[in-house]
Amino acid sequence: MKEAVTLKQIAEKLGISVTAVSKALKDYPDISKKTKKLVRKTAKELNYKPNTFAVNLRTKESKTIGLIIPVIVHHFFSNVIKGIIAQAEKKGYLVIILQSNESYELEKKQLDLLMSQRVDGIIISLANGTSNFSHLNDIIAQEKPLVMFDKIAKVVKCSKVIIDDRKAAYMATQHLIDTGCKRIAHFRGSLLPQNSIDRFLGYKKALEDNNMVFDPALVYLCECGDMSFEEGQNNAKKLLNDHNDVDGIFINTDLVAIGAMTEFNKQGIKIPDDISIVGFSNWFMASVISPSLTTIDQPGYQMGKAAFKQLFKEIKAAKKNKTVEPEVITLDTALVKRDSTK
Amino acid sequence: MKEAVTLKQIAEKLGISVTAVSKALKDYPDISKKTKKLVRKTAKELNYKPNTFAVNLRTKESKTIGLIIPVIVHHFFSNVIKGIIAQAEKKGYLVIILQSNESYELEKKQLDLLMSQRVDGIIISLANGTSNFSHLNDIIAQEKPLVMFDKIAKVVKCSKVIIDDRKAAYMATQHLIDTGCKRIAHFRGSLLPQNSIDRFLGYKKALEDNNMVFDPALVYLCECGDMSFEEGQNNAKKLLNDHNDVDGIFINTDLVAIGAMTEFNKQGIKIPDDISIVGFSNWFMASVISPSLTTIDQPGYQMGKAAFKQLFKEIKAAKKNKTVEPEVITLDTALVKRDSTK
Numbered sequence: 001m002k003e004a005v006t007l008k009q010i011a012e013k014l015g016i017s018v019t020a021v022s023k024a025l026k027d028y029p030d031i032s033k034k035t036k037k038l039v040r041k042t043a044k045e046l047n048y049k050p051n052t053f054a055v056n057l058r059t060k061e062s063k064t065i066g067l068i069i070p071v072i073v074h075h076f077f078s079n080v081i082k083g084i085i086a087q088a089e090k091k092g093y094l095v096i097i098l099q100s101n102e103s104y105e106l107e108k109k110q111l112d113l114l115m116s117q118r119v120d121g122i123i124i125s126l127a128n129g130t131s132n133f134s135h136l137n138d139i140i141a142q143e144k145p146l147v148m149f150d151k152i153a154k155v156v157k158c159s160k161v162i163i164d165d166r167k168a169a170y171m172a173t174q175h176l177i178d179t180g181c182k183r184i185a186h187f188r189g190s191l192l193p194q195n196s197i198d199r200f201l202g203y204k205k206a207l208e209d210n211n212m213v214f215d216p217a218l219v220y221l222c223e224c225g226d227m228s229f230e231e232g233q234n235n236a237k238k239l240l241n242d243h244n245d246v247d248g249i250f251i252n253t254d255l256v257a258i259g260a261m262t263e264f265n266k267q268g269i270k271i272p273d274d275i276s277i278v279g280f281s282n283w284f285m286a287s288v289i290s291p292s293l294t295t296i297d298q299p300g301y302q303m304g305k306a307a308f309k310q311l312f313k314e315i316k317a318a319k320k321n322k323t324v325e326p327e328v329i330t331l332d333t334a335l336v337k338r339d340s341t342k
Numbered sequence: 343m344k345e346a347v348t349l350k351q352i353a354e355k356l357g358i359s360v361t362a363v364s365k366a367l368k369d370y371p372d373i374s375k376k377t378k379k380l381v382r383k384t385a386k387e388l389n390y391k392p393n394t395f396a397v398n399l400r401t402k403e404s405k406t407i408g409l410i411i412p413v414i415v416h417h418f419f420s421n422v423i424k425g426i427i428a429q430a431e432k433k434g435y436l437v438i439i440l441q442s443n444e445s446y447e448l449e450k451k452q453l454d455l456l457m458s459q460r461v462d463g464i465i466i467s468l469a470n471g472t473s474n475f476s477h478l479n480d481i482i483a484q485e486k487p488l489v490m491f492d493k494i495a496k497v498v499k500c501s502k503v504i505i506d507d508r509k510a511a512y513m514a515t516q517h518l519i520d521t522g523c524k525r526i527a528h529f530r531g532s533l534l535p536q537n538s539i540d541r542f543l544g545y546k547k548a549l550e551d552n553n554m555v556f557d558p559a560l561v562y563l564c565e566c567g568d569m570s571f572e573e574g575q576n577n578a579k580k581l582l583n584d585h586n587d588v589d590g591i592f593i594n595t596d597l598v599a600i601g602a603m604t605e606f607n608k609q610g611i612k613i614p615d616d617i618s619i620v621g622f623s624n625w626f627m628a629s630v631i632s633p634s635l636t637t638i639d640q641p642g643y644q645m646g647k648a649a650f651k652q653l654f655k656e657i658k659a660a661k662k663n664k665t666v667e668p669e670v671i672t673l674d675t676a677l678v679k680r681d682s683t684k
Binding site for chain 1: 414427459
């Protein structure tokens with residue numbers, strides 16, 4: 001690799017001191033306009049780039065942030081990534097992205113990696129496998145700005161960007177009830193994280209408020225750990241086998257819902273005539289499948305933007321040795337009515 | 343932000359010299375086992391992390407690479423990102439990701455940003471708007487390892503990971519011919535980049551080899567610059583208006599194909615009875631829509647892995663001041679037959 005051009009080379013070429021070159025590039029008043037012009041011209045000709053590592057040692061800033069997400073190939077998360085990058089770039093920050101594959105072990109290792117890279121802050125959405133939070137508390141103990149989004153841990157004292165999952169799930173279930181469903185199942189995904197718990201609680205509350213019986217046998221867990229198309233297919237098969245009186249399902253991710261719909265279509269079960277379905281997240285796909293999927297719109301891009309904005313605020317405060325009280329930012333969701341419900 | 347623990351603090355705590363601490367952590371033979379153990383224990387207690395910036399100044403490595411892609415929320419590109427990150431992590435590299443939004447100006451700015459961040463190498467898929475390549479030649483002139491994938495520029499002398507777009511498009515068109523289509527249109531996307539050109543040429547060649555008339559009026563360009571669902575809808579409308587004798591379309595991206603299919607479904611045009619459709623890329627969505635979409639499978643994850651592997655080879659060579667002859671790595675594609683063709 002060609003050696004990077006240094007201040008010294010510019011100085012040698014012009015026959016002036018390194019200090020003069022450095023001051024000229026920083027626009028110090030004690031350097032003549034003529035010299036400044038000459039230095040800038042030479043720097044450009046030689047393709048000089050300031051050494052950010054050297055700069056970083058001085059300012060203790062890397063101007064990079066780390067992002068750990070469970071999965072990249074996922075409509076919601078790729079929207080979040082897009083939002084974070086867009087906002088970070090505006091403020092001159094670069095984003096290092098890591099994928100935890102829903103693994104607690106990997107998530108822990110990746111946090112260490114980001115810390116040793118001296119990122120200025122970290123944004124994270126937890127792996128489904130994460131039930132111990134000491135790795136996150138370590139980050140906070142080191143006063144490194146940390147923001148969680150979507151899959152959070154309530155007990156960790158940092159800022160969070162979330163939606164009101166309980167309210168959204170309530171809205172989804174209420175819609176099934178309002179459109180005539182009498183026996184409503186729930187595909188809840190994994191036991192953890194918090195959003196899975198909250199969506200389940202919202203579903204349960206809606207049933208209770210409408211004087212409908214809550215039947216734990218109608219709550220289907222995700223056995224494989226990832227919320228996949230196949231999980232939707234498998235749970236749909238089981239449901240048809242065990243509870244063919246079910247006439248509505250609230251499913252906690254669109255991808256799983258689409259898997260279930262594919263299975264119902266295959267078995268000749270009519271949606272919404274036989275079973276109504278509400279998904280969660282509003283993947284693009286939800287609008288183009290047949291029938292189109294009623295779902296909860298989860299604002300991924302906005303969540304990404306909000307998460308970076310909060311992180312940036314905390315990075316700025318940390319530079320001044322100030323601490324910021326953790327904030328919980330809750331974004332709005334909406335029910336998108338389509339053809340999978342009556 | 344809490345100051346990072348330094349070698350000096352460890353030295354002070356133990357009452358030994360900074361040099362001794364540094365040597366102990368690096369396992370030098372002239373330091374006793376007992377001291378090494380003590381230093382490691384203290385480093386752990388104080389939560390010492392080696393300062394990578396300082397390390398970087400010495401080794402001139404940042405252990406980060408840059409990735410510039412046109413769009414993140416895109417099934418193919420998110421698979422590529424996943425492949426790059428997976429492979430990079432294996433080799434201890436972190437990946438900074440930037441999105442050019444198909445803009446040449448932004449792409450140029452982002453390359454500068456990555457260079458000033460002193461990444462060890464760069465992987466890029468070009469924006470549709472890029473027709474001038476001096477920003478890429480600058481990177482090569484500075485001997486910074488550079489690998490292009492998918493949307494490449496043939497004239498830029500760096501390694502490339504591609505598929506044989508011409509062959510794949512030929513295969514797609516031949517399938518339409520083999521299943522009885524007599525008048526085949528092509529939605530080609532933008533005039534640039536290279537893969538758009540090659541897919542068009544593959545389509546044309548297949549018609550010629552089968553003694554079918556090539557009619558330029560049946561080639562629909564993308565007017566908006568991005569290959570979107572809406573573009574598919576708009577082109578489908580135009581096609582129905584102008585050429586209702588068309589009985590097959592080869593469309594150069596699944597998302598556009600799905601837009602077109604949605605419009606055909608809306609207007610009561612039967613797929614594949616009235617019009618057969620072949621897409622390109624094999625997005626997940628292609629398998630779940632009705633009818634399911636026949637398409638070309640483009641191995642995004644493998645492309646990402648191959649791109650990082652090649653970059654890593656070039657980074658290693660560059661460290662030894664060696665240069666590597668640019669390679670063109672061509673990955674296999676396959677036709678996935680589904681229900682949108684007869």
